[in-house]
Amino acid sequence: METAKEPLFGKTLNELIQLTGSLGWPKFTAGQIADWLYKKPVGSIGEMSNLSKKNRELLAELYDFGTTLPAKVQVSADGTKKYLFVTGKHQFIETAMIPDDNRTTVCVSSQVGCKMGCLFCMTAKQGFQGQLSAGEIVNQIHSIEEAESVSNIVYMGMGEPFDNLDEVLKSIEILTSEWGFGMSPRRITVSSIGIVPAMTRFLQESEAHLAISLHTPFDEQRKSLMPVQIAYPIREVVEEIKKWDFSGQRRVSFEYILFKGLNDTALHVKELSRLLNGIKCRINLIRFHPVPGTPLVSPDEETILHFKNQLNDKGIFTSVRASRGQDIYAACGLLSTKEQNSV
Amino acid sequence: MQSTKQNLNKHELKPVRITSNSEISPNVFVISWKRTSDFEPGQVIKISADEHEPPRIYSICSGNREEEMYVLFNVKPAGILTPKLALMKPGEEIFVSEPYGNFSCNGSPATWIATGTGIAPFYSMIRSGNIKNKKLIHGVSYSNQFYFEDQLKATLGDSYICCCSRDHSGAHFPGRITDYLLAQEELPKGDKYYLCGQALMVVEVRDLLIQKGVPYGQIYAEIFF
Numbered sequence: 001m002e003t004a005k006e007p008l009f010g011k012t013l014n015e016l017i018q019l020t021g022s023l024g025w026p027k028f029t030a031g032q033i034a035d036w037l038y039k040k041p042v043g044s045i046g047e048m049s050n051l052s053k054k055n056r057e058l059l060a061e062l063y064d065f066g067t068t069l070p071a072k073v074q075v076s077a078d079g080t081k082k083y084l085f086v087t088g089k090h091q092f093i094e095t096a097m098i099p100d101d102n103r104t105t106v107c108v109s110s111q112v113g114c115k116m117g118c119l120f121c122m123t124a125k126q127g128f129q130g131q132l133s134a135g136e137i138v139n140q141i142h143s144i145e146e147a148e149s150v151s152n153i154v155y156m157g158m159g160e161p162f163d164n165l166d167e168v169l170k171s172i173e174i175l176t177s178e179w180g181f182g183m184s185p186r187r188i189t190v191s192s193i194g195i196v197p198a199m200t201r202f203l204q205e206s207e208a209h210l211a212i213s214l215h216t217p218f219d220e221q222r223k224s225l226m227p228v229q230i231a232y233p234i235r236e237v238v239e240e241i242k243k244w245d246f247s248g249q250r251r252v253s254f255e256y257i258l259f260k261g262l263n264d265t266a267l268h269v270k271e272l273s274r275l276l277n278g279i280k281c282r283i284n285l286i287r288f289h290p291v292p293g294t295p296l297v298s299p300d301e302e303t304i305l306h307f308k309n310q311l312n313d314k315g316i317f318t319s320v321r322a323s324r325g326q327d328i329y330a331a332c333g334l335l336s337t338k339e340q341n342s343v
Numbered sequence: 344m345q346s347t348k349q350n351l352n353k354h355e356l357k358p359v360r361i362t363s364n365s366e367i368s369p370n371v372f373v374i375s376w377k378r379t380s381d382f383e384p385g386q387v388i389k390i391s392a393d394e395h396e397p398p399r400i401y402s403i404c405s406g407n408r409e410e411e412m413y414v415l416f417n418v419k420p421a422g423i424l425t426p427k428l429a430l431m432k433p434g435e436e437i438f439v440s441e442p443y444g445n446f447s448c449n450g451s452p453a454t455w456i457a458t459g460t461g462i463a464p465f466y467s468m469i470r471s472g473n474i475k476n477k478k479l480i481h482g483v484s485y486s487n488q489f490y491f492e493d494q495l496k497a498t499l500g501d502s503y504i505c506c507c508s509r510d511h512s513g514a515h516f517p518g519r520i521t522d523y524l525l526a527q528e529e530l531p532k533g534d535k536y537y538l539c540g541q542a543l544m545v546v547e548v549r550d551l552l553i554q555k556g557v558p559y560g561q562i563y564a565e566i567f568f
Contacts, residue, residue, distance in 0.1 A: 115541075117542045119559060124546050125550075127543025127546065223445075224562060227565060230563070293553065293554065
């Protein structure tokens, strides 16, 4: 039985140096391969024309280039696109491309499914099916039609990035290194529910922005929304964040999905301002788009606006995130679950 | 960039000596060491066989007044930690963190729902004397996976429900936990529900409980990750 060859795409420069060294090739060939993988619009080892024909043949015998085109794309009336990539056997991951004035933001997945079991999340209903490699994460940016114009990347798709931190950090290294995509880490935001030890390591080892899914400042309520609260309470997450300097260019933000009658009260505003006191941050309010089997609904626009204004009055910069791509299941997990169920 | 303040140290790993390591069911072990910390039943600890390798998180299985602390683990052949742990002998060192987490359950009426080794936090609660008004539903694939069955039967009596999905030979409910819950005409609405197991089980059971009228604010879940 033929086994799949190891992909080159997703390897760091150090890994490529090791690889070329093991083949007895000079060190500079690693940089040449990195150039073909991450800087040039090619998709096969045969196109790496500054490697000798013999070396290309040997490389192709041992490795795959390693990029994958999306299996499906849906386009929203507002220009948002949802890409579906196949990974593993009948496993689907989603990537959203969100155009906005002069920005093109790509929302990538970091796992297939998710282990975290949040009550309001559609991806949670798939359970956990596997980790994505750094190559599979970066491929979501490299292999979409808008690859050349991507300005911002958010790790807010399927999965919990800090539950796959090694591969997430490696993907950020590829995206931000001179030998890779050469992006500024300030164009990258990683969103997490707050796994404290992994968050600390992320803050130490990366310069990318951090976003934390908060959703309620109250312990018991957060436990019923997000099981992670049992192991890593939000107070512990915030205490750790307070140890880091966000007064410069690096940002921390808090994601807050509003649920009618649950977390949209004046008490929540008061407790949020108490919890986040001393952190230079912003809160992104998110409208909830119902998922099947979940007894939560979004408040009306008036309540959302009032909640935002109350937080701004407390001195916490707060905005409401625009809902995009609603006609194409852009909320993460919806499309892949639909696809999964049809296999 | 990094603050001068110290990081939280409760996640730091310290060496302990194994006092026993027994296979209680095929590929399922109980590993123990002398207890050095107080803890609340339902808390977890991190364990590593080597201080330089990333630890994994386990629910404490022992009672909070027992001299030994122990956890229940199943061997994942492709895993980093459990194949090593399974081979370790008494006297050898493993590395553990302080207990942490707050999956605690007071004396209020509660239904505990677990699959496989997810029974550990509930066994800890029982071993710590928290049995009044409690019902335990344990779901497994095969009947030899009802860990601590004799003790649980003796302690909880009819409040211990065993669901076995693949082996219908025993005196167990023949099916998954979700089948058992679906078969119940009514679930106690005033109970708190505590779930422990794989994410997909937690999500399916939670959806089912909500569908059967249990308020979601009364459902707490501990997930494996």
